[in-house]
Amino acid sequence: MALLPLLLIVLFWSQHTRYFTLNTPDAEPHPEQQRVSVLSYNVRVFNSYKHLHVDDPRLPERELEWVANHPADILCLQEFYHDKSDKQYNTKKRIGTSKGKEFYIGKALVNHVGAEFGMAIFSRYPIVHKGSVKFDRPTKNQVIFVDVKLPNKDTLRVYNMHLESMSIEEKEVAQAVESEAAFKTKGRGIARRLKGGFIARSHQVQRLIEHLQESPHPVLICGDLNDVPSSYTYQQLRRHLDNAFEEGGSGFGFTYNGKLPLRIDNQFFSPTMQLLRFDVLKHISFSDHFPLESTYVLEKRPEEEAIEE
Incomplete structure (x- = not known):
């Protein structure tokens, strides 16, 4: 009887490692x-809306200061927010120009006062090319890239x-399981949105x-997948790239800062790269997502080694 669960673990180990790993440096x-x-960090518009920082008025500034002073060479921020008319939220300057970083902003929305919402990549190194991946359906979600x-x-x-959101809040799930009647009414709506x-x-x-397959360079994908490791979305990316949590993470690696135990934020990288370190920073709780921190090495390509020899 004891061999049966052990056999199942062995047979489905590739799936287990997507949820729990024990890697050593x-x-x-x-x-x-x-x-x-x-x-890589979903910053939740830096908690700029009042209802997001009503319990801690200094939360937006503490998060902004932490991100601006982070020593990473490259920062990939989802749910980015910038308002050049507001000194506190002039994030292009605070995170970018004042720190000597180049940046590319993908604007999903500009509101009536000119504030920008979307995605951002900041780089300590020169950006020589940039753009976005075009989707075939209208959406405010995005994929941007820089070389x-x-x-x-x-x-x-x-x-x-930042792929399509599940559009489901924790309280909706809790309400749906309160009773059979609630499950029938709210459950259908949740299932439809899922x-x-x-x-x-x-x-x-x-x-x-399709876009990354045309890349002439090694590829690193960061961001909010909005899907779990057993999903079709995750599996498609995993067919082409390595996953940083699977290769260098430890424990369960949940990235959603809420009651639901979810790993929906990821970093995927080309097999020609070497991962040195990967961490989910669960002690950084400014947003409803935890930041992902990593270090990579670009390994030499075979043709480069042949030239040196």
């Missing part, structure tokens, strides 16, 4: 290899993604994969 790379440190030129002359393509999200993300991830 790899050996240090050669000193000449180029290291790149990365921060950054590293000091050793390598180029890395960095994608920042289905819509699954379909939208399946189209979006296909466009993303």
Whole structure:
């Protein structure tokens, strides 16, 4: 009887490692290899709306200060917010120009006062190319990318993604399971939105994969997948790229800062890259997502090694 659960664990181990891992740090790379440190974070518009910081008026400033002072070479921020007329929320300046970083902003919305909502990539290294992935259906969700030129002359393509939201709040799930009647009424609505999200993300991830397959450079994808590791969306990306949590994480790696235990934020990277370190910063709780922090090495391509020999 004891062998049966053990057999199931062995047979489905590839699925288990998507939810729970026990990795140990790899050996240090050669000193000449180029290291790149990365921060990926859904910042929840820096808690700029009053209802998001009613219990802590200093929450927006504390989050902004933490992000602006983070030492990562590359920052990929989802649910980004910028208002050039407001000194506190002039985030392009606070995170970018004042810190010597170049940036690319993908604007999903500009409100009536000119404030911008969307995605952002900040880089300590020069951005030599930038753009966005075009989806085949109207949406405010985005995937943007930049090519950054590293000091050793390598180029890395960095994608920042925020795929279609589940559009479901925790309180809705709690209400739906209160009674059979509530499940029948609210459950249908939740199921309908889940289905819509699954379909939208399946189209979006296909466009993303088509785009990254054309990349002439190693690829790093950061962001809010809005889907779990057993989903179609995750599996499609995993077919082409390695996942940072699976390769370097430890424990369960939940990234959603709420009651639901979810890992919906990810970093995927080309197999030609080496992951040195990956952490989910669960002690940083400014947003409803935890930040992801990592360090990579761009390994030498076979043709480069042949030239040196």
